[in-house]
Amino acid sequence: MFASALRVSALAFNHYSTGVIPMSSVERVYSYSAVLMGSPILLKLFEDNQQAAQAVFHLIKQQEDMLTVNRAHSQLMTINHAAGLHPVVVSRPVFELISKAKTVSLMQDSCFNFTIGPLVKRWKIGFHGDTVPSPAEIQSLLPLTRPDQVMLDPQACSVYLAQAGMEIDLGAIAKGYIADRVRDLLQQMGIHQALINLGGNVLTLGTPRYGDQSAWGVGLKKPFAAPDALIGIIEVAGKSVVTSGIYERYFEQEGKIYHHILDPETGYPLDNELLSVTVISDDSVDGDIYTTLLYGMGVKKALHYLTTVPHIEAIFVTRTGQVILSSQRQFRFTLQDSDYQLA
Known part of the structure; x- marks a missing residue:
């Protein structure tokens, strides 16, 4: 059960793929954690509210059971098992999330493709996979990755x-999607200052109660370095x-890195x-x-594209050690690592 992985502590800060940076505190911070979705989950509150923490972890477990492809009886796997046979009726939230994923997958030149499952399963990157598929294998799987x-x-x-x-x-x-549902649940419970970290997806509610601090500090991880090594700090509220x-x-393999971000056009990891x-x-x-x-x-293309979507901002880290900010309307960034420079 997920509850068995729950532990409660005061001022227990952890670093994951996107770290959470502790700031000087004048109030006690309660940190609740569990392992769900294959990742450490962290919830930070400014009150000892184990009921809220249990409700959050229960919600995450419930959503995981619906959306995972790692369990034979999830709604998603029921759809996959019926491929080529018949339609599958799903819950409205699952249907709407699938609909959103399809819309994004069909955007022109989209690298997002929610039908890429057969390729992901073949590569097994991050899941004890360490072999490169043959061109023939890739070509046989590509026709099965068409969102239309x-x-x-x-x-x-x-x-x-x-x-x-x-x-x-x-x-x-x-x-x-699950992080947003957790935010909604906390707000319904009257909690408006909190931080949720779903193993890299960090979502903040309001501002922290750290003296005069007006933002949460979220660490930008340094690639291919120790887990707590950071390029800099992103401040958000x-x-x-x-x-x-x-x-x-x-x-x-043979000096080349094969990562999990696959190009839906070629079936191989994106190379840029x-x-x-x-x-x-x-x-x-x-x-x-x-x-x-x-x-x-x-x-280059992403920076141009972001001028058309003002509600989205981005930070790019390049292979040459540059950190490129699209803008800083919704956040502030402080560089901390001398190996990198702001472009």
Whole structure:
């Protein structure tokens, strides 16, 4: 049970792929943690409220059970098992999330593809996979990764994968969606100052009660370094911070790194100038979506694209040690590592 992984402590700060930075405190901070969705989950409150923590972890467990592809009886796996056979009726929230994932997947030149499941399963990057598929294997799987072959019926709330062997995977969007649901639950419980870290998806409510601090400090992780090594600190209030980087899940073969961010056009890991993309937004689900979209675009195209979506801001970390900010309307960034420079 998820509750068995729960522990409570005061002022217990941890660092994950996007770290949370402790600031000088004049009030006690209660830190609740559990391991869910294969990641350490962290909730920070300014009151000892174990009932709220239990409700949060219960909600995450419930959502994970619906959306995972790692359990045979989740709603997602029921859809996948029926590929090429018949439509599957799902709950309205799952249908709407699938609909959103399809819309983003069908955007022009989108690197986001929720039907990429067969390729992810073959590569197994981050899941003890350390072999490169042959070109013939990749070519045989690419026809099964077409988002236009996912048929949605809003009236029946059903999903049908038109080809046998297709698999949808919401792993690139589920954490953000769940983080937003946790935020909504906390607000319904009257909690308006908190921090949620779903193993890298950091979502803040309000501002912290650290003296005169007006923002939460979120660490930007240094790629291919120790877990607590940071490039700098992102200060936000009431925002989501999501980072996606090639150092999160990868293997190396013959001097070449193969990471988990796959190009849906080629079936191989994307190869461009980026090490990571961090998105600052109101909703964490947008952070999930745009980290993938922007990574696929590369820096120049992404910076131009962001001028058309003012509610999204981004931080790009390049292979040459540059840190590029799209703007700083919703956050402030402080560089801390001399190996990198602000471009």
